[in-house]
Amino acid sequence: MQYVTNYNESDVELWTKTAQALNGSARRVFMARVVTKLGRGGSSFAEKNLNWNRNTINKGLKELANGAFIDRRKSKSGRKPSEYYLPNLLVDIKKVVEPFTQTEPTFKSLKKYTRITAKSVLKTLSTSFDYAEAHLPCLRTINNKLRDLKFLPAKVKKTKPLKKIPEVDAIFNTIKEINAEAAIDKDALYISVDTKAAIKVGDFSRGGYSRVIEKANDHDFATKPNITPFGALLPNSGKSYLWFTEGPVTADFMVDCIEDLIKKELEIKPFNRVVINADNGPENNSHRTQWMKRLLEINQKMNLKIQLAYYPPYHSKYNPVERLWGVLENEWSGQLLNSIEKIMQLASSMTFRQIEPIVSFIEKKYEKGVKLTKTEMEKIECMLARKQNLEKWFIQIG
Numbered sequence: 001m002q003y004v005t006n007y008n009e010s011d012v013e014l015w016t017k018t019a020q021a022l023n024g025s026a027r028r029v030f031m032a033r034v035v036t037k038l039g040r041g042g043s044s045f046a047e048k049n050l051n052w053n054r055n056t057i058n059k060g061l062k063e064l065a066n067g068a069f070i071d072r073r074k075s076k077s078g079r080k081p082s083e084y085y086l087p088n089l090l091v092d093i094k095k096v097v098e099p100f101t102q103t104e105p106t107f108k109s110l111k112k113y114t115r116i117t118a119k120s121v122l123k124t125l126s127t128s129f130d131y132a133e134a135h136l137p138c139l140r141t142i143n144n145k146l147r148d149l150k151f152l153p154a155k156v157k158k159t160k161p162l163k164k165i166p167e168v169d170a171i172f173n174t175i176k177e178i179n180a181e182a183a184i185d186k187d188a189l190y191i192s193v194d195t196k197a198a199i200k201v202g203d204f205s206r207g208g209y210s211r212v213i214e215k216a217n218d219h220d221f222a223t224k225p226n227i228t229p230f231g232a233l234l235p236n237s238g239k240s241y242l243w244f245t246e247g248p249v250t251a252d253f254m255v256d257c258i259e260d261l262i263k264k265e266l267e268i269k270p271f272n273r274v275v276i277n278a279d280n281g282p283e284n285n286s287h288r289t290q291w292m293k294r295l296l297e298i299n300q301k302m303n304l305k306i307q308l309a310y311y312p313p314y315h316s317k318y319n320p321v322e323r324l325w326g327v328l329e330n331e332w333s334g335q336l337l338n339s340i341e342k343i344m345q346l347a348s349s350m351t352f353r354q355i356e357p358i359v360s361f362i363e364k365k366y367e368k369g370v371k372l373t374k375t376e377m378e379k380i381e382c383m384l385a386r387k388q389n390l391e392k393w394f395i396q397i398g
Contacts, residue, residue: 007038016050028060035061082137082145089125089137090145096124097151099176102317103326112323114151118143163314171312171393175277178309178394182275183236189265192233192277192321193258193284195249196328198226203338227340229328229347230254231357232261233321238353240324244344247365251283255294257362262302264358273305279316286310286395289372292380299398306397327352 015034022030031052035042046052083089100116122142126133137145146152182190225246230253232241243257262274278284284291286308299306311319331350337343340361348359372380387394 012049019050019052025063028056029064030060031057032060032064036064082141086131086135086137090149092125092129092131093121093142093145094149095180096121096128097146097149098320099172099179100318101151102315103322112151114146118146121146165312167390167393168312168315170390171310172315172318174387174390174394175309175311178275178307179235179277182273182307185273187271188273188275189262189271190234190236190275190277191258191261192235192319193254194231194279194316194319194321194325195254195281195283196229196231196325198228199337199343201225201227201337201340201343203336227343230257231321231324232258233324233352234265235320238355240321240352240355240357242324242328242347242357242359243362244340244347244360245362245364245366246340248368249283250366250368250370251288251291251294252370253362253364253366254284255291255298256364258295259298260360262298262304266302272303273307275307275309277309277311277319277321279319280310280313280392286386286392289377289380290370292377292384292395292397293372295397296380296383304398308395308397310393312393324352324357 019027019031031046034050035046035057038045043054043057046057047054097114097116101112101114104111104113118139122136122139125131125136179190182188227244227246228249230243230245230249234240241257241261243253243260245253247253258276265271280286282288286292295306295308298304316322327350328347332343332346335342335346337346344359344361348356350357383397385396386392387396
């Protein structure tokens, strides 16, 4: 028997449309308020005349009475994920995997490959972290977590280095220790630097697709000067810097860029140590005299200790800054880089970890081949501390 009489046709239309416009808890609570206002028989009336589900109304009445949102979605049911019980699990997995991770070598995708297996990750978590073996998830779950974190522990040809020197394992172990320490040291600035290949400026196809159809030349003979990017990534925050130049990328150019970065970062937060990850390239290797001289000048001028940590040859894709190049390549994929302005604009619009880079164009032209005499370099060597047995790869300045 229905007792509801305190309504009219306009009320029915208003209630129906309002309920349709709402969703979730807000919709259920609205239904409950309407039924409560209608009084006795309100639920039956709403079910018959407003086509409202009785179970939904009852759920709304409970939410209205308790003031709590009831979430019974299927996606929220079942077993909780491992990180619910182990809040630091994903962060610790990243700490284990990151040092052994490289970008896709062609930069055509943002995939990250790792040379460490899920079995090794599980073993490291139980031995090097504060986890009881009984509390850790199974091997299959670790595999799933690696997949969710976009790490691909797969054996593929493109991840295999061309050569492997005997010191590779020792170098990677030391880099891992230095970077892990820098990541938690509040008084250290941790950066990764690298130079990308020169970019031909002109109407040349770079592959990929664009929504704007642009015709490319059928040859790649550059008619304009090439432009070369030098990049620096702060792995802890994801903040990045990009410098572009038409001239050669020399030791002086790179040190000037690093000094520019240090000055900007000192304005934000003080630090007394700089840790630099780099490749042992021709212009910035640990025996490049001008490179070492200029870094020593920064040490003396700014009173900053500088730690150089180089990646071994043929393993440069493990350098964190390489992931920045992958994002940049994807940003201008399919575009015609026919002007410096367009290159700068595309570089400025990209994001790495949702942060736009700080982009600069360096007009100064640097002279190539600047170097110190053997006597001058011997004086500088006295102020450098090289790691025993790995002298080429780890140097402390200051």
